[in-house]
Amino acid sequence: MQILRVSPSYSSQESPGSGLNAYSHTVNSRFESYVLTEYSDKTLFDSPNSTIKKLQVPKFKLLHNSHFFFFSFLLKAIQIFIFLLKSLPTLYKYRFKIIHCYTPIHIFTGLLSKIFFKSKLFVSLHGTDLVTLKKIRMQNILFYIADCVLLTSNAMYKDFPQKYHHKIRFMGNGFDEKIFFNKALSRRKQIITVGGLRWQKNQELLIRAFYHSNLYEHGFKLTLVGNGKLKDKLHNLVFSLGLTDSVEFIDELSQHELSVIYNESSLFALSSVSEGSPKVVIEAMACGLPVVSTNVGDISSIVGDLGAICDSNIECFSKALTTSVNKTWAGESISKYISYRSWSRITDNLDNIYLEF
Numbered sequence: 001m002q003i004l005r006v007s008p009s010y011s012s013q014e015s016p017g018s019g020l021n022a023y024s025h026t027v028n029s030r031f032e033s034y035v036l037t038e039y040s041d042k043t044l045f046d047s048p049n050s051t052i053k054k055l056q057v058p059k060f061k062l063l064h065n066s067h068f069f070f071f072s073f074l075l076k077a078i079q080i081f082i083f084l085l086k087s088l089p090t091l092y093k094y095r096f097k098i099i100h101c102y103t104p105i106h107i108f109t110g111l112l113s114k115i116f117f118k119s120k121l122f123v124s125l126h127g128t129d130l131v132t133l134k135k136i137r138m139q140n141i142l143f144y145i146a147d148c149v150l151l152t153s154n155a156m157y158k159d160f161p162q163k164y165h166h167k168i169r170f171m172g173n174g175f176d177e178k179i180f181f182n183k184a185l186s187r188r189k190q191i192i193t194v195g196g197l198r199w200q201k202n203q204e205l206l207i208r209a210f211y212h213s214n215l216y217e218h219g220f221k222l223t224l225v226g227n228g229k230l231k232d233k234l235h236n237l238v239f240s241l242g243l244t245d246s247v248e249f250i251d252e253l254s255q256h257e258l259s260v261i262y263n264e265s266s267l268f269a270l271s272s273v274s275e276g277s278p279k280v281v282i283e284a285m286a287c288g289l290p291v292v293s294t295n296v297g298d299i300s301s302i303v304g305d306l307g308a309i310c311d312s313n314i315e316c317f318s319k320a321l322t323t324s325v326n327k328t329w330a331g332e333s334i335s336k337y338i339s340y341r342s343w344s345r346i347t348d349n350l351d352n353i354y355l356e357f
Helices: 020-028 069-094 104-117 127-135 139-145 154-159 162-167 203-213 231-240 255-264 279-286 299-303 314-325 331-341 343-356
Strands: 002-007 032-038 050-055 098-101 120-125 148-151 168-170 190-194 221-225 247-250 267-270 291-294 307-310
Touching (some): 020 032, 069 104, 098 104, 190 203, 203 221, 203 231, 221 255, 231 247, 299 307, 307 314, 331 343
Parallel strands (some): 002 032, 098 120, 120 148, 148 168, 190 221, 291 307
8 A cells, every 4th residue: 555645844954843744644654655745855754665746835824813814814825826836646556545634735636636536634733733724724635635633732622523423543753662662871060951942832931941940050061952033032041040151052953963962961841832732842851851841732642651741831830840850760761751752653653543544
């Protein structure tokens, strides 16, 4: 059986985390894959047992600002239509049994194949996709069109009526066990967080909680990995709190570099106001790190008792940081516990779901 995977982006040497789900499923699947993705000049990772085709389309971003939403939606629709037209030769030639769209953006490519070639249509749904679908009131249309909707977060079930639950399967995010594993290195007094410097990640809460905990007075450092619009604001906050010697900012890292810094750290922290099933939490745990996080998405069920889940306020978060760094954790036990989230196991489950249909 050959699977067509339709993803706006795909993992590359320059951006390994972009389109990671599609790449990981392609690499680990027992089935042959054909990948359609939007053109970029990045060096895409090779995938065994697969063909990758980049389609040249104009790039437009869907804006949620109410003043520009309709105009940006129209431009995005043009982009989607051009992608659909350019995918036609591939659809006609191969007549795939399974079409897997990794966001609803290109669902009409899958719908066309469903109508004319009797393909089964699978759609992966992330938290940001759900926000957009609600914005344009298309979530019910998605479930009517799709044969199966794959959720990255169990918490998303509540957003859909009971009558659609038979079409839903939980998939979740995973980690590459060849990269992320506990290397049993000596760990430094370092708390690490990974994510874009934007309001959803709420790094201001983490910085203020770190300051409130006084851990910096005991030699602990806080390292923030990522880039984004709030970088200058967060730098200024660190300066105003007198933490310039205790808080470090690092730009985006490759997966191999992340694995190294995870294994050098003693605690992973996430202060987000919104998440689904964040890969960074799973990857950090695979490297043996306990986790302190706000109670969002699936994080509490992922972490279990191998860390601390707290409210989104400074007092609770600072207390959780202090308690967690003073507790003795068994890194091997943490990495063993999270092993069920490896991409190979998740993809094996996905392959079995394909066979159901």
